[in-house]
Amino acid sequence: MAEINPAEVSAILKKQLSGFEAKxxxxxxxxxxxxxxxxANVYGLANAQYGELVEFExxxxxxxxxxxxxNVGVVLLGPYxxxxxxxxVKRTQRIASINVGEGIVGRVVDTLGAPxxxxxxxxxxxxxxxxxxxxxxxxxxxxxxxxLQTGIKSIDAMVPIGRGQRxxxxxxxxxxxxxxxxxxxxxxxxxxxxxEPVYCIYVAIGQKASTVAGIAKTLEDKGALxxxxxxxxNASDPAPMQVYAPFAGAAxxxxxxxxxxxxxIVYDDLSKQAVAYREVSLLLRRPPGREAYPxxxxxxxxxxxxxxxxxxxxxxIAKNMNDLPDVLKDKVKGxxxxxxxxxxxxxxxxxxxxxxxxxxxxxxxxxxxxxxxxNSGVRPAINVGISVSRVGGAAQIKSMKKVAGTLKLDQAQYxxxxxxxxxxxxxxxxxxxxxxxxxxxxxxxxxxxxNPYPVENQIAIIYAGSKNLLRNVPVEKVREFEKDYLEFLxxxxxxxxxxxxxxxxNDDITDTLTQVAKELSAKYKK
Amino acid sequence: xQGNRAAARYAKALLGLAKDRNVTREVNEDMILISETIKNxxxxxxxxxxxxxxxxxxxxxxxxxxxxxxGMTSGLFQILIENNRLDxxxxxxxxxxxxxxxxxxxxxxxxxxxxxxxxxxxAKIQQKVKELTGNEANIENIIDESIIGGFILRVxxxxxxxxxxxxxxxxxxxxxxxxYVSKI
Numbered sequence: 001m002a003e004i005n006p007a008e009v010s011a012i013l014k015k016q017l018s019g020f021e022a023k024x025x026x027x028x029x030x031x032x033x034x035x036x037x038x039x040a041n042v043y044g045l046a047n048a049q050y051g052e053l054v055e056f057e058x059x060x061x062x063x064x065x066x067x068x069x070x071n072v073g074v075v076l077l078g079p080y081x082x083x084x085x086x087x088x089v090k091r092t093q094r095i096a097s098i099n100v101g102e103g104i105v106g107r108v109v110d111t112l113g114a115p116x117x118x119x120x121x122x123x124x125x126x127x128x129x130x131x132x133x134x135x136x137x138x139x140x141x142x143x144x145x146x147x148l149q150t151g152i153k154s155i156d157a158m159v160p161i162g163r164g165q166r167x168x169x170x171x172x173x174x175x176x177x178x179x180x181x182x183x184x185x186x187x188x189x190x191x192x193x194x195x196e197p198v199y200c201i202y203v204a205i206g207q208k209a210s211t212v213a214g215i216a217k218t219l220e221d222k223g224a225l226x227x228x229x230x231x232x233x234n235a236s237d238p239a240p241m242q243v244y245a246p247f248a249g250a251a252x253x254x255x256x257x258x259x260x261x262x263x264x265i266v267y268d269d270l271s272k273q274a275v276a277y278r279e280v281s282l283l284l285r286r287p288p289g290r291e292a293y294p295x296x297x298x299x300x301x302x303x304x305x306x307x308x309x310x311x312x313x314x315x316x317i318a319k320n321m322n323d324l325p326d327v328l329k330d331k332v333k334g335x336x337x338x339x340x341x342x343x344x345x346x347x348x349x350x351x352x353x354x355x356x357x358x359x360x361x362x363x364x365x366x367x368x369x370x371x372x373x374x375n376s377g378v379r380p381a382i383n384v385g386i387s388v389s390r391v392g393g394a395a396q397i398k399s400m401k402k403v404a405g406t407l408k409l410d411q412a413q414y415x416x417x418x419x420x421x422x423x424x425x426x427x428x429x430x431x432x433x434x435x436x437x438x439x440x441x442x443x444x445x446x447x448x449x450x451n452p453y454p455v456e457n458q459i460a461i462i463y464a465g466s467k468n469l470l471r472n473v474p475v476e477k478v479r480e481f482e483k484d485y486l487e488f489l490x491x492x493x494x495x496x497x498x499x500x501x502x503x504x505x506n507d508d509i510t511d512t513l514t515q516v517a518k519e520l521s522a523k524y525k526k
Numbered sequence: 527x528q529g530n531r532a533a534a535r536y537a538k539a540l541l542g543l544a545k546d547r548n549v550t551r552e553v554n555e556d557m558i559l560i561s562e563t564i565k566n567x568x569x570x571x572x573x574x575x576x577x578x579x580x581x582x583x584x585x586x587x588x589x590x591x592x593x594x595x596x597g598m599t600s601g602l603f604q605i606l607i608e609n610n611r612l613d614x615x616x617x618x619x620x621x622x623x624x625x626x627x628x629x630x631x632x633x634x635x636x637x638x639x640x641x642x643x644x645x646x647x648x649a650k651i652q653q654k655v656k657e658l659t660g661n662e663a664n665i666e667n668i669i670d671e672s673i674i675g676g677f678i679l680r681v682x683x684x685x686x687x688x689x690x691x692x693x694x695x696x697x698x699x700x701x702x703x704x705x706y707v708s709k710i
Binding site for chain 1: 530531534658676680683684685686687688692695699703704705706707708709710
């Protein structure tokens with residue numbers, strides 16, 4: 001154990017005590033009628049509002065979720081063993097909210113914004129953001145125009161995501177859903193280093209504490225924690241904490257969005273949140289519907305995901321945005337965005353279950369991950385055929401659009417013909433060509449975990465693949481070739497890569513790429 | 527507090543009828559008597575709750591114990607027995623008292639202290655109640671040594687907590703809530 005410096009201890013104690021004021025309090029109170037299964041019925045509290053935080057003796061908090069004639073139903077946000085019948089409950093006069101400020105970046109917090117990473121209190125000025133808030137109206141939005149680079153070749157090329165979009169990541173367990181979103185967060189480091197950070201929020205719902213700690217460690221090691229906030233409601237936390245965790249994350253995201261900055265939020269995962277919500281709803285005796293989920297589980301997800309938005313660039317219009325918290329009014333700037341990447345876990349590939357269909361219909365597209373692909377070594381296991389992005393195309397940079405335009409079709413064609421190849425029958429040269437090219441493209445789209453690609457590298461390699469410049473490279477050597485090719489370009493033709501990054505593409509650039517690819521591929525010729 | 531909802535409805539109906547007949551005050555006295563008697567007699571409480579004792583016997587016993595009550599109160603016994611709800615009688619009485627007090631603007635201020643209130647203190651508390659709610663109130667003193675010092679004043683849904691115990695608890699919580707200890 002590390003040695004504790006006595007001066008340090010007293011300094012911390014002093015700091016803790018500085019916020020303590022010993023004074024009598026005047027509160028509105030009620031009395032606990034009964035308590036059980038994380039729900040308490042409280043008599044009194046006549047003026048309590050829906051969604052208000054109430055405080056039990058001993059500091060336990062709860063959220064008012066049922067307002068009845070002479071009592072209110074409260075869901076408890078902690079262990080309820082200490083709550084007894086007849087105990088007093090205080091109103092706190094505040095709707096469930098979270099304190100957000102610049103200091104929350106790089107921290108791990110719980111649903112109510114309390115830091116749980118042991119790094120002390122949140123530093124700097126904080127603003128109280130309500131957990132539940134209406135999404136911005138149509139007038140305060142603008143179409144998605146900028147790309148959100150995920151650093152994953154197959155996504156950026158074929159299912160591009162724009163800033164302000166909501167793209168679902170769906171798949172069975174163990175198909176690499178979390179890996180995809182973590183890579184996306186890691187890829188934002190480039191923007192952080194360039195001084196225009198995309199603030200990332202990772203919401204972990206119902207996961208093992210060890211998994212969350214592992215993710216925090218990965219982010220920290222790769223330098224990504226500097227622009228990321230983790231909101232954790234672990235499996236051992238009460239169901240209401242898990243239900244509200246995504247809303248807490250959205251509230252943090254909105255702080256960045258409304259102050260004119262881009263933010264990215266990952267909900268990992270919404271299936272578990274829906275299960276927690278079902279638990280709370282059933283305990284509150286709300287009638288169950290399909291798969292025993294309550295009737296408003298669609299609204300739960302739609303109101304959450306609707307908060308992802310690209311805010312209009314005009315400051316004057318953005319200032320009048322609906323439902324702005326008062327504390328934020330004079331800080332509002334236009335042009336911010338909140339991109340949402342919700343995750344859904346399917347059971348044995350069944351996307352027609354209740355929650356998956358709901359979330360598919362709410363989002364602007366989905367990325368399907370399948371275990372077949374994963375097991376056959378295609379990683380990330382993105383099934384390109386059924387993955388779509390409904391708005392992201394508008395946000396793709398020009399060079400990428402030009403290069404990857406035909407890739408999705410080519411791959412579809414390849415998969416169709418692939419079946420024939422398995423018969424081993426004689427194929428005409430045209431078909432063989434498509435199949436050989438397809439195989440190489442599949443190799444090109446493979447990518448290791450925690451290894452996001454800068455967009456210029458993606459364009460360069462996809463250009464080589466789609467122009468069939470790799471026909472002389474054996475399939476198993478494609479990845480080796482890719483490495484050589486990108487290293488060579490980086491060393492000798494940095495200017496070309498920079499132009500690609502800027503979205504420019506012309507004959508000079510393509511000539512250089514073709515030239516380099518041809519020279520290098522000659523080495524692999526048998 | 528099972529049956530509180532039902533009790534509230536019986537009490538409401540009883541008060542409504544008593545209002546029509548102008549006997550609210552008499553019925554209130556009955557209710558105070560009933561609630562005090564039941565509170566002080568474990569035997570009676572068990573007797574009323576017992577499922578093995580016949581309803582007729584319960585009724586006779588009640589009429590015998592509360593011989594001098596208003597006709598409306600004995601009517602209440604009758605209807606509670608018919609509906610098999612005699613176990614909520616004390617709750618009905620409490621609810622009636624509450625509704626009656628609300629109707630007449632009488633407030634009950636529960637004052638919890640570590641030592642019994644002196645007259646002088648009571649006057650001061652009465653003043654505080656007036657300051658908080660604008661009305662005077664009947665003061666009910668509860669002695670609870672665990673609050674150590676100061677007092678807790680509760681009028682209806684408002685609570686004024688000026689006890690030493692509560693402050694110590696707050697201090698304890700403040701110290702326990704240590705953000706320098708990792709919880710993941």
